[in-house]
Amino acid sequence: MQHQGKSSVNFKLLAAGLWFLIGRYAVSYLVSSRKKQGRLRQIPPLSKQHIQCPSGNIWYAELDGPQHAQPIVLIHGLQSTRLQWYYQQKELRNKYKVVLLDLPGHGKSGTAISLSIPIMAADLNHILKQLSINKPYLYGHSIGGMTLLNYCINYNNNHIKGVILQNCSYTDPMKTCLFPGFMQFIEKPLIVPYLHFVKRHSIAFSLLSRINFLSGLSIVFYRFLLFSGPQSAKELRQLCRVAALCPAYVSADGILSTLKQETAPLLHRITAPCLVIGSENDRIIRPQTAYSIGDAVQNGRISILAGGHLNLIEYAEEVNAVVNDFLRTTI
Numbered sequence: 069m070q071h072q073g074k075s076s077v078n079f080k081l082l083a084a085g086l087w088f089l090i091g092r093y094a095v096s097y098l099v100s101s102r103k104k105q106g107r108l109r110q111i112p113p114l115s116k117q118h119i120q121c122p123s124g125n126i127w128y129a130e131l132d133g134p135q136h137a138q139p140i141v142l143i144h145g146l147q148s149t150r151l152q153w154y155y156q157q158k159e160l161r162n163k164y165k166v167v168l169l170d171l172p173g174h175g176k177s178g179t180a181i182s183l184s185i186p187i188m189a190a191d192l193n194h195i196l197k198q199l200s201i202n203k204p205y206l207y208g209h210s211i212g213g214m215t216l217l218n219y220c221i222n223y224n225n226n227h228i229k230g231v232i233l234q235n236c237s238y239t240d241p242m243k244t245c246l247f248p249g250f251m252q253f254i255e256k257p258l259i260v261p262y263l264h265f266v267k268r269h270s271i272a273f274s275l276l277s278r279i280n281f282l283s284g285l286s287i288v289f290y291r292f293l294l295f296s297g298p299q300s301a302k303e304l305r306q307l308c309r310v311a312a313l314c315p316a317y318v319s320a321d322g323i324l325s326t327l328k329q330e331t332a333p334l335l336h337r338i339t340a341p342c343l344v345i346g347s348e349n350d351r352i353i354r355p356q357t358a359y360s361i362g363d364a365v366q367n368g369r370i371s372i373l374a375g376g377h378l379n380l381i382e383y384a385e386e387v388n389a390v391v392n393d394f395l396r397t398t399i
Contacts, residue, residue, distance in 0.1 A: 092308070095284030096301040099291045104300040108154040108307075108381070111161070113168075118178060119198050121191040126178025128170040129199065133161040138229070139201050140395075141167040143192075145210030145235075145377075146322040147311040149175030152209070155384035156391065164395075167201065171212070173318035175310075183322040185211070185329055189218040205395060207232040209380060210353070211322055214238075217331050217361075220338045230398045231338070232391060233361060234345040235353050235377050238331045244357040255327065266320040273316035281312035296349040296376035303381055335364035343394040345387065346372045347379045369394065 113130035120126050130150060140160060142153045150157075150168035160166050171188070173180030182188075192215060196204065206228060208216040213236025220231055237244045242251040242259075251259075266273050280286040287308050295304065311319075342365045346358030355372050362368035371390045375382040 089282065091284035092282060092287055092305055093284075093301075095287045096291075096304045096308075099288060100301040100304050101298045104298055105302070106300045106381075107302040108151050110151065111154070111157055118176075119195050120178075121194045123187045123191055124181035125172040125187070125191050127172060127191060127195060128176040128178075129195065130168045131199075132157060132166040132168070133164050135165055137163060137165045138205070139165040139167060139203075140205040140207060141169065141192075141196070141201065143169050143206075143208040143212030143215060144171065144174070145212055146171075146326075147174075147314045147319050148210075148307065149310050151175070151310060152307065152378070152381065154381075156207075156380060156388060159384075159388045159392070164205075167199065167204070169195070171322075173321075174314055180315075180318050180321065183211075183318065183325050185215050185218050185325050186222070188215045189222060192216075192219050193223050203227060203229045205230045205232065207234070207391070208236060209234045210236055210377065211326055212236070214326060214329055217335070217338070218329075220340065221331055221334045225338055225340045228340040230341040230343070230394065232343045232345065232394065233358075234380060234387075235347055235350055236361075237326070237329060237353050237357055238335060238361050238364075239329055240327050241329075241353060242327065244353050246351050246354065260324065260327070263320040263324050267317045270315055270317035270320075277312045277314075277316060281308055286312060293351055294377045295382060296347075296374070296379070298375070298382045299378070307378065307381070332360070332364070335361060336366060338365040339367065341394075341398045342368045343390070344368060344370050345390065346370070347375045347377060348372060349375060350377045350379075352377045 113132050115131045118126055118128055144152050149170050157166055170177040206216050213233040216231055242255045245251055290308050344358045344362040346355035348355055358370050362370035373379055373383055373386050380387045
């Protein structure tokens with residue numbers, strides 16, 4: 069009996085260990101589409117560099133496509149990297165000079181001094197000058213789009229060819245997410261103190277994030293937060309791995325920065341052609357937000373597409389078609 073008891077314990081420990089090692093594969097398969105076999109790939113850049121800004125932030129930049137072509141600058145969302153743009157880069161690189169940026173503290177960028185949106189907008193202004201980028205299209209997703217809003221409002225946007233804002237908010241995202249009343253109710257007493265706690269204990273939370281990824285727990289969370297279903301298991305695992313490798317203090321600082329966003333009274337300052345893309349099933353930024361931005365800027369165009377917060381991966385062909393149409397008609 070004692071031998072059987074030990075065998076049972078050993079079996080449970082073995083099962084737990086195996087699940088810890090391979091749980092993400094089983095979970096991602098169960099919550100993803102069986103029809104799609106897509107995978108995000110790193111496209112070798114023509115050139116790359118790190119750029120240190122006056123703020124102290126260090127950004128990583130990759131350049132791809134014909135170097136004398138019309139430039140388009142892509143800025144990803146929080147807890148992501150330039151990898152999220154794989155399908156857009158593959159589409160644009162034959163015709164445009166594609167500039168992919170990793171936000172501070174993300175991907176190959178250096179340590180983040182601050183993810184304040186106004187500071188990152190100032191960083192972008194510096195980066196464009198450093199790279200000698202003239203008359204660019206600017207394309208931002210989520211916090212990347214919020215950074216572009218701030219940039220276009222506070223810097224001369226007459227030199228911009230056009231702006232593409234995808235799944236981003238013009239204000240505190242707690243006002244534009246699902247259940248805004250409840251989220252605003254708990255924002256100050258719960259969410260903000262928790263995020264500051266995460267920043268103070270970043271090492272522990274970063275370790276926990278990696279454990280949750282390996283076991284598959286974070287995969288379930290991100291599947292229902294960021295996607296609507298058509299993503300492949302590989303795409304889901306790749307994006308969750310990227311999120312798990314993002315330092316906890318960076319994630320917390322980024323979210324805190326978005327809570328301070330308020331550009332509604334100033335959106336009329338944006339004179340450059342602007343494409344605003346929303347997603348029907350976005351749980352972070354409701355699609356109505358796209359209408360609020362598109363109607364307020366001077367030259368806005370609105371497109372609501374299928375998918376969740378990361379529909380640029382789920383429905384890449386549809387997103388690329390809308391983007392290409394905008395670029396073609398504003399060039």
